[in-house]
Amino acid sequence: xxxxxxxxxxxxxxxxxxxxxxxxxxxxxxxxxxxxxxxxxxxxxxxxxxxxxxxxxxxxxxxxxxxxxxxxxxxxxxxxxxxxxx
Amino acid sequence: xxxxxxxxxxxxxxxxxxxxxxxxxxxxxxxxxxxxxxxxxxxxxxxxxxxxxxxxxxxxxxxxxxxxxxxxxxxxxxxxxxxxxxxxxxxxxxxxxxxxxxxxxxxxxxxxxxxxxxxxxxxxxxxxxxxxxxxxxxxxxxxxxxxx
Numbered sequence: 001x002x003x004x005x006x007x008x009x010x011x012x013x014x015x016x017x018x019x020x021x022x023x024x025x026x027x028x029x030x031x032x033x034x035x036x037x038x039x040x041x042x043x044x045x046x047x048x049x050x051x052x053x054x055x056x057x058x059x060x061x062x063x064x065x066x067x068x069x070x071x072x073x074x075x076x077x078x079x080x081x082x083x084x085x086x
Numbered sequence: 087x088x089x090x091x092x093x094x095x096x097x098x099x100x101x102x103x104x105x106x107x108x109x110x111x112x113x114x115x116x117x118x119x120x121x122x123x124x125x126x127x128x129x130x131x132x133x134x135x136x137x138x139x140x141x142x143x144x145x146x147x148x149x150x151x152x153x154x155x156x157x158x159x160x161x162x163x164x165x166x167x168x169x170x171x172x173x174x175x176x177x178x179x180x181x182x183x184x185x186x187x188x189x190x191x192x193x194x195x196x197x198x199x200x201x202x203x204x205x206x207x208x209x210x211x212x213x214x215x216x217x218x219x220x221x222x223x224x225x226x227x228x229x230x231x232x233x234x
C-alpha cells in the first residue's frame with residue numbers, strides 16, 4: 001500500500017469524527033487532526049483503534065503520541081505495514 | 087486496591103456523589119449500588135408534583151460506578167500516588183423504566199476497551215426488583231495527575 005492509498009483510507013476513517021467539512025475535503029499530508037479537523041483526544045483514540053482494525057496493525061503508546069497529523073500517521077502506518085510484511 | 091480505597095479517591099462532593107457501595111471491581115468491570123434519597127434537590131422540579139429521577143442523573147450514576155470507579159482501579163494498578171481526573175466523552179443510553187425517590191439501583195459495567203487512557207464500558211442499571219432500568223455505553227478519558 002503506497003502513501004496515497006494510506007491517505008485515502010485515512011480520509012474515510014477520520015470523516016465521522018470531524019464536523020469541519022471544508023477541512024475534510026482538503027485533507028492532505030499537512031492536515032493536523034487537532035488544529036484543522038478539531039478532533040478531541042477521545043476521538044483521536046477511536047481513530048487509532050479504527051486504524052488498527054483497517055490496516056491490521058498494532059499501535060503502541062509511543063506511536064500514538066506522534067499521530068497528531070496526517071503526515072506522521074501515514075508514516076507510522078507505512079512502517080508498521082512494512083514490519084508486518086517483512 | 088479495595089473498594090473503600092476507590093470510594094475515597096472519588097472526586098465528587100456530597101451533593102453530586104451517586105455511589106453508596108462498590109460491591110465488586112476487577113480489571114474487567116465494576117458493580118455498585120446507590121439509593122436516591124427523597125430529599126435530593128432535583129426532585130422538587132423534576133417534575134412538579136411527580137418526582138422522578140432525571141435521565142441525566144441516571145447516566146451520571148452509571149458513569150460514577152461503572153466508569154469512574156473502574157477507571158480508578160485500572161489506573162491504580164498501573165501507577166501509584168496520583169490523582170485522577172476523568173471526563174465523560176460520550177454515551178449512548180436507553181432508558182427503559184422510571185426511577186422514583188428512595189429507589190435503590192445496582193449498576194454493573196463491563197470494560198469494552200481501555201487504551202491510550204480512554205475507557206469504554208458497557209453499562210446497565212437495575213432496580214431493587216432486578217428489572218433493567220437503563221443500559222448502554224459510556225466512554226471517558228482518564229488523566230492521572232501528579233499529587234499536588
